[in-house]
Amino acid sequence: MSVVESSKDTGKGTGENIASAASRLRRTAWYQQPRFTRLWAMVALGVLLALVTGEQGTTRDIFFSVKGSLTGLNLWICLAVTIGIWALREFAAEPIKSSVAAVKSTVSGPAGTVQDRLRADARLRWGLIVGGLVLALWLPSTLARTWQTVLVDQIAIFALLAIGLNVVIGWAGLLDLGFFAFFAVGAYSTAYWTGRLPVEPPVVLNNFWVIPIAVVTCLITGVLLGAPTLRLRGDYLAIVTLGFHEIIYLVAKNADGLTGGPQGARLIPDFSFSFGGIEYEWSIDPLPYWYLLVFFIVLVIVLFSRLEHSRVGRAWTAIREDEIAAAANGVDTVKFKLMAFAIGASTSGVAGVIFTSKYGYINPEVFPLLQSILILAYVIFGGMGSIPGVLMGAALLVWLPEALKDYVDPADRYMYLGALLVIMMIYRPQGIWPSRRRQRELTMAGEGVGDADAMSEPAGGKA
């Protein structure tokens, strides 16, 4: 602004003055150059990095952590790293680009052929799937007990949950932030039907019978919650499910007469069956539960991948890619969205039943909102819409914090997870193992074709 005004003042008469003023206008100052702006951004990033990796703060001295992170060696290391990245990108971009491309072509050359062969050759694919399954059944027996527990209590449960959420978010394109609430519904159903809650059930059931009941309960809850909101704009679903999670949590915590309040329920029995003279009871040993969970995961994968390529799955794809076009072609969008939502919810409920039986006790603190966000992060990281992707995402992201427990403060891991979500969304929204279709949809949405989610205005205007 000031440049313009001053040039107006000084360059009144002569053309020469006007020309020089114009050239001055055209010239950008050194600090206006994009290169300099990028440097500033990197410096800011370095400071942020120093804060993120710095010491834990304390409420006694609010400046303790900030002071510590911004005075020590840490800051200089972080700044050196980010400024180094800046310098490399500014001054050595070409050689790096070409060498990266060279590496990429050598790596993806054979990798690409493996992928293509996998797609083309059904026998090879099946061989790999069976091989992976055998490995999944055999490998855990060689692990240490602590890792077996992690595998069962967390990885397997979250894998099951991630497959369920994948239906909602990856296939139908709906954002469900209260997914773990249905897990709580499943868990409390287990406690109720095994007679461990303050309210007596009409009949005490075996845990295996609780599974179908929990599925039905979650289906009904999902429909009740989804019916009013799924008719509306998709992003309302996100906030309503978030609120629903909070309601479930508060009910679990405060309705003492119904849910046992903060104490929750304890002494919930394990799975057991006695059929035709064979009796078996699952116990504290993680391995039998692992086999049970693998069974359920495989079952759910088989069911869902049948669904993916059925009429229902195609309807989901249509809704996701362009809701209005789908409705115009006769897809009942509300019905199919509701279906995806309810199917996801019941998967979450099943996971809740298994978890509760394994753990033996529950209380409201097992179901914080955090968990819903965690599963979301797993699905996103792995690649929404791709079953191997979400399995991998769940396994990796559950395993990583456990493995880094001794090096990184556990309290910080959610911070890193949040950062990971943002970075993934900016640089690789399709995830580490994307489904091909999803990847293409995201590219197309970037070019203004289709939506790649069911978040826009509902077809046919507002209800």
Added chain:
Amino acid sequence: MSLQEFWDYLVLGVMLGSLYAVIAIGYTLVYGVLQLLNFAHSEVFMLGAYGSLIVLQFVSPADNPSALASIGYVALAMAGSALFGGVTAYGLEKVAYRPLRRRGAPRLIFLITAIGASFFLYNLAGKLFGRDPMTLPEMYDNHNVLTIFGAGVNVTQLLQFATAVVMMICLDLLVNRTKLGKGIRAVAQDAEVASLMGVDIDRVISRTFVIGGVMGGVAGFLFANLNQASYTMGFIPGITAFAAAVVGGIGNIRGAMAGGILIGIVETMTVPLLGDQWRSVSAMVVLILVLMFRPMGILGERVGRAA
């Protein structure tokens, strides 16, 4: 519930509601220009509270301050919270949303980014400032100053209500009377056409975030002054204020104000009727009921005519 109790809670509810209204405006403004739920707005609110806390730590108010000094402390704290809120919102837009907007990413991606950012910010705040709740130092002698329908109103409540009302009036004037306001309305109506008419969309969106952030930050200060500051303080008021924005009609600034007051009253009335633990449930129930029977909100969605 006696009549006196009713008035007491009604006054309390309106005071609380004014705060929700201010936060709800942050959601509604961003929704107006981007058609996007800014999930991370609750973290803007939370960091605003820490902004005032940090300023007050620097100033460290004296015991029994004079009236003038009290005003000074409050003004400084408010400035700190506004600065923190504004900077956070600006940074969020720049770092998290702008790259996505450039690429034309689907809304799902925006929402997930917002959640990730919110997650990152509140855990970072917990790490930097400690994870226990903190009380703001005393800035003034908190006594009852006036009585409305027999319900006493103390300095804290009056400050909260007055600040909220002043901010809302300023915002209304800004949106309806200034050039920036015109730009905001134009972008909300049709961003593409607005850019053809010479509106710098990037700048308008960025400034909209900052306006919402400043208001959210100050609301954070007022909230922390009433209760406590903690790194998780943003979540519940954030959802509640979002509910208020939708109840009033998303994108509609006056709707957000009305929705905020309504939700505030409903929430406060829940306390004598059902008990304190059901407070935050009531807001969600109101939200779901409104979505079922009047999905466009009380005053109607008026994305684009942000008034």
